[in-house]
Structure formats: structure tokens, C-alpha cells
Amino acid sequence: MLLWTPAAALALALPACGLANIETSPRPTARPATLSAPQTGNFDVWVAGFTTRARASGISQTTLDRALPTLRHLPETVALDRRQSEFGARIWDYMDSTVSATRISQGQAALRRYGDMLNRIEARYGVPPEVLVAIWGIESSYGANRGGTHILSSLATLAKDGRRGAFFEEQLLDALRIIQAGDISAQAMIGSWAGAFGHMQFMPSSFLTYAVDFTGNGRRDVWADDPADALASAANYLARRGWTRGQPWAREVILPSGFDLRLTGQTQPTANWARAGVRVAAGAPLQSGQARLVLPGGARGPAFLTYGNYDVLKEYNLSDAYVLAVGHLSDRLRGGAALHGNWPRSDRPLTGDERRALQRRLNALGHDTGGVDGRIGPATVAAVQAWQKAQGLAPDGYVNADLLRQILP
16 A cells, blocks of 8 residues: 555655665555545535445445535645655664654653553563554654544545545545444544554554454544553554564674675575674574564665564564664663664765656666656665666665666666
8 A cells, every 4th residue: 555654754665675765655454445536526526426436335324424524625635645755764864763762761651551451462462562562652652643634534535636546435435434333433533644543553444454442342442542452453463464472573683794795685594694693783692583684774784684573564564664663662662772783874865856767777777666756665676676686786775876876877
């Protein structure tokens, strides 16, 4: 899905590698978009057409009578959906803002306050408290920033005028299904401008599939001041997407001098990495299992061995920058140290024109970037990696001015 959410506003999907420039990343949804909404005409005309489609999709007339009068067209939502910065943020800027001293201290306070409830959630779903609290902190600042936009209006606006109308119409239908099920009223369904809501910023489709009533009050209330249902719903999401109890998300590692960087992105048994001289930066032994080497800041930045739970976190949000932030914040919440490696902070962000030039050149060389839009997303990263492999370079997918100079004629 292609979607802005509060936590993803600076994060770009970085599959198995890192980038200097970070764009928006989607959180996956429970089902694909199947409907196609008209993109012309005024809002009232669109609502009339949508009403017919909603009835055909099983939304009752009672639900429609309660919900549709609350719909308003939100021009500011359209503007936000179409906004694209000329300069991309850098992964270390994103990490600095998401794993701040304030967020760490507030997260540790949340762990103390909700410790008993979080332990019960872990017992049921296997997801550690610090991981859930880290997601909570990045998604909504521990519930302080749950959004103030009327969700139905936001989804309707994006379904009519957004760049992904079919997707948002399906989300709007799912939001109506939530209301029809009695979990919340149309007026009280408040969240982010892009349609995500609650402490953990679920989209409607994900709510329908994964939300749970952990408190036992008969409602899946992810909006309540009590975060129990929201935290348990996120744990249920991760558990059902394959979270392995007792496995780390990743470990920052130190690579030995002369290490073969062409192994970047490969998954091997940790015993192999140990034999190659890779060691944990914090001094602990490598946990056994399969692990993939990731260099999110290129050869000059921190190195990580990522385990299967890293990929499960990417099911929550497809951005490697987001996963690194969640994982590192969770480590800090349980008393871990700051990163050992240093980011290549002297690297400047590429301009939009430079990113588009990079994509055009990669396409010309036979490496499909999935379009020329200036967004360094998964397809562009894969194209960079393919070019790097062809040149005998470390396939880290790291995009900076040096890479641009190498690729451009």
C-alpha cells in the first residue's frame, strides 16, 4: 500500500539495505484494493455514487444514515497526500528524531506504568514489552498524538481526490464495517489525516483483521485512553505475521578489517558470520540462527545482523528506517547502549532532480526502478543493488552523491 502515516512521514522502504534519502513508506494492509472510484465531479456526487457501491458491499442503510452525514471534503488532506519534499531526509536524521532522549525516558516510564499489562500481553502473544512500547512511541508518542482528523472524511477525500482512490475507498468501506460492528461511532472515529487511527495507528483493514478486545469489555477500543486493546492488537498483528518468541530483531555488529562487503544482504547461519570475524558491538555472543547482514548507512555506517523478527517488523511498516528506529528504541528502552557505529553524516541528501536522474540512468542500463518519480523506494534500491553487483561492488543499495557520480555518464 502507498500511504502516509505519522510514523512513516519520513521513512522509506529500504529492503535489506540503507539509503541516504528517505521517503514515505507504507504499512501493509490486510487486503488489496479492488474498487475503482470516480475521480471527477464534486464531492456530493462522489458520495452518492459511493453510497450505491457501499450498499452492494454489505454496508447497511442504518450505518450509512449514521455515517454519511458526517463526511466532509478535506482539501488539506489532498495537499498532504500530494506533497513530496525536494530533498529527502537521511536515515540518521530520522533515527535522531525517533530515538531521542525524551522518547527513551518517556518509553521507560510507560514500561513501568503498564508493566503488568504488557507482561500479560507478552505471555499471550510472545512480543516483548519494549518492542510494543517502541512502536507505540514512534506511532503516536505513547498515545499523546493519536491524530485529530475525522477518519471517514479523510478516507472519503482521498478516495475521491487522492492518488490511490481504489485503495482508500476500500479502507473507507472497512471503516464503515468497523462502525457497523459497534466498535466505535462515526463521529468518534478520529485519527491521522491519512486514515490511520488509535495508539498504534492501524488502518481500517488491519483493524478488522488483527484488533482484539484484550480488556474483555466487548469492544476493540484502540482509541481509548487505556492503551490495552491497542497494544494487544499490535502484538496480535506481529504474532500472526510470524514473530518468533525469544528471538532478537537484530544486533549491531563490528566487521573485521578486510571483510568482504559483497556479503552485504546475504543470509547465513550466525556461526558462519562468527567464523568470518563478525562480532556483536555490545560484546555479547551472536544468538544462533539465520541472520542477514545489513549496512543501512553504507560501508561507513553501522552494520547489523538482522533476524527473522526484523522482517516481521517490516510487515508493520515496510521501511527499513522505521524498523531500525523501532528496534534500536526497543534496545534503548531495556537499557541498551547507543549505536557503536557512526553514520556518514557528511553525506548530503540528493535533490529530487538528482534522484530522478539516477532512476533514468539505472533504467537505461537495464535495471528497472519502477518509474522515474524521485522516490528511492524498494524498486530503485533493488536496481541499485543489481548495478552494484554487476560492478563487483558491495550491494548495499546505499544512495549518495558518490554513487550518483559513479552511475551517471
